Amino acid sequence: MLRGLLHLARLIGIARSLARHDALWPLEMVSRRILPFRIAVGFLRLLFRRRRPGRPGERLAAALAAMGPSFVKLGQALSVRADLVGDEVATDLEKLQDGLDPFPTDAAIRTIEETLAQPLDAMFAQFDREPVAAASIAQVHFATTTDGRDVAVKVLRPGIEEILERDIGLFRALARLAERIQPKIRRLRPVAVVETFEEWIRVELDLRLEGAAAAELKENCEGDEDFHVVSVDWERTGQRVLTTERIRGINIDDVQGMRELGHDPDKILERSARIFFLQVFRDGYFHADMHPGNMFIDADGRLCPVDFGIMGRVTRRQRLFMADTLVGFLSRDYRRVAEAHFEIGYVPPNQSRDLFTQALRAIGEPVLDKPLNEISVGRLLEQMFRTTERFDMPTQPDLLLLQKTMLVAEGVGRKLNPGVNMWLLARPLIEEWMIANRGPEARIVDTVRETMETLERLPRTLRRAEETLERLAKNGMNPDGSLREPAGWRGNLGLWAPMAVLGVLAAIVVFMGNS
Structure with a gap:
């Protein structure tokens, strides 16, 4: 209930921001079949009678940028889905930059010291106080390590995890609502859009994962002389800090x-x-x-x-x-x-x-x-x-x-x-x-690979089948498939108790999903 009220309050704020930027058309599309929503959107349009210049996608991009980092990232995820928002809007959202004003350098230094559990001067001989880039999730400072290497230090924004966690929950609820009230939208999988967006965010919120991605790409391209992937300084990298070699170019x-x-x-x-x-x-x-x-x-x-x-x-x-x-x-x-x-x-x-x-x-x-x-x-x-x-x-x-x-x-x-x-x-x-x-050789290799994978799964499959037969035999079915005579409710307690627990859990999940 409380979560629903919080989502409602946030949704009202989103609607107001969209109205201010003359970008209510996404809500109008979703609300066509629900009279109360349609009335609310019409009221907002009357309340904010502002005609903004630009294409619908440009106005939407401006609104998303004004709403903060979560919405900037959502806009970037939607730019992939021209099938969902249309070619022109997708093109406009591609131009959505996630640059924001930098946060205080003292906060960045504090994050570095807390994450790496060392004072700044123990890790860096020189640290530029002016960030070279400030984005929606993190900002980057150039520095020189104590052993003389030039590096780039990426630091997460303070409190960004809580902001994104809150907004992802809202996006998920809205996507489910859209699928529920607009059956034709289900094929476009708006929930999958949110899941893709969440997957991106999870990586970006743990800079160790981004460092691992860089390391994997570097390993893949090790022999490609025309392609150079930065090295990760793992001693100066943690969940909220990523240090890599500095690129000059x-x-x-x-x-x-x-x-x-x-x-x-x-x-x-x-x-x-x-x-x-x-x-x-x-x-x-x-x-x-x-x-x-x-x-x-x-x-x-x-x-x-x-x-x-x-x-x-x-x-x-x-x-x-x-x-x-x-x-x-x-x-x-x-x-x-x-x-x-x-x-x-x-x-x-x-x-x-x-x-x-x-x-x-x-x-x-x-x-x-x-x-x-x-x-x-x-x-x-x-x-x-x-x-x-x-x-x-x-x-x-x-x-x-x-x-x-x-x-x-x-x-x-x-x-x-x-x-x-x-x-x-x-x-x-x-x-x-x-x-x-x-070619033929590749097909043979594929067949051998698929066969080996099947053989590797076979022991696990047989073991699960054996365990299933044992449970069935124990709970009222003979190994040959015939049913045992009922032994009364006490004898079947081992079967009914787990079923009851599963039923209760299922009811709780459905209730939470609907709320």
């Missing part, structure tokens, strides 16, 4: 700066396409927040990523699917793209393959008829994902994150050279990878 979209340093933008673009391919297809683990502010070019022309709070994973099956889809679209083999969707199970088997192939052709032809340098694979995939309702396809959050990353990479690529399509640069690599992973 220019932003990847600074074409003039590259030329002044003697680097060819076309070579940088070629390296970017190759590195993206390696992360996604070779490793299945990629940097999913690779905007220009998180990618630098150092003096040697190496790509140097920072900020590893949002990382993506794709399974081997998903990689094969993406490879088939990319090559299929680029070669206009729409049947191949359709078969890939049915094979992986993204399109239900009761749907027509011919109609789905025709829908893919309708999506691909307008895009692929453009000059090669203007073809956007990211937008192509976005349009493909928007056909999901017609063919009863559930949304795939993992692939949407990859699609967003592809859009960002395309944008950077066009700044480096508007006349080159980075996916055509990567296509030979993808085709070579497919030959290695689709």
Whole structure:
């Protein structure tokens, strides 16, 4: 009850902020079928008669930025879901910056000393009091360690955990409400949006996990000379503090700066396409927040990523699917793209393959008829994902994150050279990878791997089956499947007591979920 009242009070505050920024349209969409909500939204619109300039997505981004760090992060999560908010709004939300005013340096120092249980001067010979970057969850200071290494120190904002925990609970409640009152929304999985958002937040709130993500990416790319991932200083890293080596370089979209340093933008673009391919297809683990502010070019022309709070994973099956889809679209083999969707199970088997192939052709032809340098694979995939309702396809959050990353990479690529399509640069690599992973030898390896996994699970499966038979025999069923004669309520107490407890727990869970 108390939690519901707190959510209601917070919801009123959100509605007021949206109204002030002339961004009530998301609430209007959700409230269409509920008269009290519709009246409340109409009252807010009358109360705040302000017409703000800009597109709906721009006004929504301004409102979210004004509401604080949780809503900035939510906006970034929604920017992945063009299928949920529309192309134009998703594009506007992509521009939502999570920069906020810095918090006091004394508070940052206090956090460092408390987290690492040492005084600042025992760890750093020099510590810049002015932060170099201040975001919604943390800020970064440059420093020099006592052994003379230049480092970047990331520190969480004071009290940020409590703020985000409170707001995630509200987002989850709103997503469940939206699914309940708008059945058509369920296919778009708004609850999954919140779960994805929560997963990002959990990593960003424990900087040790971000350090581990950097270390894993560095290990994967150890032999890639054109790609340098920062080293983590684990002695100066804890849950609320992350210390890494300092990167000196220019932003990847600074074409003039590259030329002044003697680097060819076309070579940088070629390296970017190759590195993206390696992360996604070779490793299945990629940097999913690779905007220009998180990618630098150092003096040697190496790509140097920072900020590893949002990382993506794709399974081997998903990689094969993406490879088939990319090559299929680029070669206009729409049947191949359709078969890939049915094979992986993204399109239900009761749907027509011919109609789905025709829908893919309708999506691909307008895009692929453009000059090669203007073809956007990211937008192509976005349009493909928007056909999901017609063919009863559930949304795939993992692939949407990859699609967003592809859009960002395309944008950077066009700044480096508007006349080159980075996916055509990567296509030979993808085709070579497919030959290695689709050929007879690869199929044999897959079969052996699946067989070994099945054999590894077999003893556990047999043990569970044996335990189940023993419980059934003990609680009123013979091993041969016949029922035992009832032994009275006392004899069956061992069966009824656990069932009663489970029933009570289930009732409590339902009550809490509804509240």
